[in-house]
Amino acid sequence: MYEIKWYFPGSIDEALDLIKLEGVIPHAGGTGILKSRLLEKIKGLVDLGKLSINYFCEENGEIKIGAMQTYGDVIENLQRIDPDSILIKALSQAASTPLRNRITVGGSVSYFPVWSDIMGPLIALDASVTLLGENAGIYNIRYFANNRLLRRNSLVKEVKFKKDRWKSYYFRAVRTSFDYAAFTISILAKKDKNLVKDMRIVVTGCAGKFNRLEDLEEKLKGKETQDLNLDDIVKDINLEFIGKRHGSPEYLNHLFQVELARGLSQIFRD
Numbered sequence: 001m002y003e004i005k006w007y008f009p010g011s012i013d014e015a016l017d018l019i020k021l022e023g024v025i026p027h028a029g030g031t032g033i034l035k036s037r038l039l040e041k042i043k044g045l046v047d048l049g050k051l052s053i054n055y056f057c058e059e060n061g062e063i064k065i066g067a068m069q070t071y072g073d074v075i076e077n078l079q080r081i082d083p084d085s086i087l088i089k090a091l092s093q094a095a096s097t098p099l100r101n102r103i104t105v106g107g108s109v110s111y112f113p114v115w116s117d118i119m120g121p122l123i124a125l126d127a128s129v130t131l132l133g134e135n136a137g138i139y140n141i142r143y144f145a146n147n148r149l150l151r152r153n154s155l156v157k158e159v160k161f162k163k164d165r166w167k168s169y170y171f172r173a174v175r176t177s178f179d180y181a182a183f184t185i186s187i188l189a190k191k192d193k194n195l196v197k198d199m200r201i202v203v204t205g206c207a208g209k210f211n212r213l214e215d216l217e218e219k220l221k222g223k224e225t226q227d228l229n230l231d232d233i234v235k236d237i238n239l240e241f242i243g244k245r246h247g248s249p250e251y252l253n254h255l256f257q258v259e260l261a262r263g264l265s266q267i268f269r270d
């Protein structure tokens with residue numbers, strides 16, 4: 001049996017040097033690493049707990065969340081400044097209380113499992129990811145999610161997004177409350193009375209991991225909500241799902257259409 005070596009760097013530079021070593025990776029909440037099929041290939045873990053990347057702040061109209069904030073921290077911090085945030089709706093349904101106190105933003109953005117409850121809302125909020133190290137820079141979250149090589153020898157420092165007044169709706173397709181979501185739907189809307197001013201709609205858990213429904217967003221913008229026949233609109237939107245334990249791809253696509261119509265109806269009614 002081999003042993004995994006633990007490292008506890010006190011600075012970002014030290015951590016960045018350590019993750020260049022072969023088989024040595026960052027450790028945040030550890031909840032994804034535990035399940036990783038690559039566990040036997042890991043030679044060392046770099047604990048990020050002492051680094052100055054555990055913060056939450058509002059600056060120049062943006063909300064900035066340090067990578068080591070847990071789901072629990074984010075819920076608590078957002079409740080003070082943006083109690084209607086879609087992130088509160090999504091993260092408070094994820095996993096369980098003990099897990100929400102361990103799962104971090106940085107680990108979740110880097111890992112992006114298909115059942116993620118944070119990626120849909122962050123994509124809808126058009127967040128960006130700040131990386132340090134080999135690929136240092138600020139990346140739109142969609143670009144980051146589609147380019148896994150960016151993670152090489154790099155650390156997620158923070159995610160940030162514009163603080164804005166969106167109405168929000170979040171749905172996760174689960175069989176019991178403590179279940180991995182088969183897919184999630186995140187909807188953000190701005191209305192002026194019944195007029196739809198702006199929309200963002202994101203599905204995760206489908207083929208390609210996520211899909212922003214930009215054609216539908218455009219179709220809804222500028223419309224009076226009472227003129228919309230939502231069942232009619234969603235019936236032509238088909239997504240590919242890889243059916244596993246949650247049901248066949250056809251069933252999941254049907255469930256998605258039903259829940260999308262429900263979500264739109266609720267957000268337009270509120």
Ligand SMILES: Cc1cc2nc3c(=O)[nH]c(=O)nc-3n(C[C@H](O)[C@H](O)[C@H](O)COP(=O)(O)OP(=O)(O)OC[C@H]3O[C@@H](n4cnc5c(N)ncnc54)[C@H](O)[C@@H]3O)c2cc1C
Binds near residue numbers: 035099103104156180
């Ligand atoms: C039983 C169970 C149920 C769960 N249910 C849900 C759920 O319903 N919804 C949900 O959203 N999540 C859920 N999760 C969490 C999810 O599956 C991942 O485990 C989690 O998102 C990983 O975050 P972490 O902080 O634990 O990261 P870690 O496990 O520490 O790391 C995950 C990966 O990211 C890398 N990494 C970590 N931090 C950084 C960083 N700052 N920069 C660069 N790379 C980094 C690591 O090297 C590793 O490759 C669940 C987990 C468990 C164990």
